[in-house]
Amino acid sequence: MPDPLKLGDTIDDYCSRCKLLMNHYVVSLVEAEVRKVRCQTCGNEHNYRQGKGGKKKDTVKSLFDQVVAGLPAPSTPPRTKK
Numbered sequence: 001m002p003d004p005l006k007l008g009d010t011i012d013d014y015c016s017r018c019k020l021l022m023n024h025y026v027v028s029l030v031e032a033e034v035r036k037v038r039c040q041t042c043g044n045e046h047n048y049r050q051g052k053g054g055k056k057k058d059t060v061k062s063l064f065d066q067v068v069a070g071l072p073a074p075s076t077p078p079r080t081k082k
């Protein structure tokens, strides 16, 4: 049986703002189940997703997304000439 979590414990979960699996604080517990967590990096508070992102696909895609998200945007000038 795993150790019961307490409020303020650190737990891994997917942060939709960081778009990464980050350390979170447990902020809401219902009968020893984590309901809400807060990202330790950006402070975003959300329902605990059990470490899963919104996607149901394999993790290879999400890892790729993470790499793409970390890249600077391509420098395309905003002006459009006609």
Ligand SMILES: [Zn+2]
Residues within 6 Å of the ligand: 015, 016, 017, 018, 019, 022, 039, 040, 041, 042, 043, 044
């Ligand atoms: Zn975050």
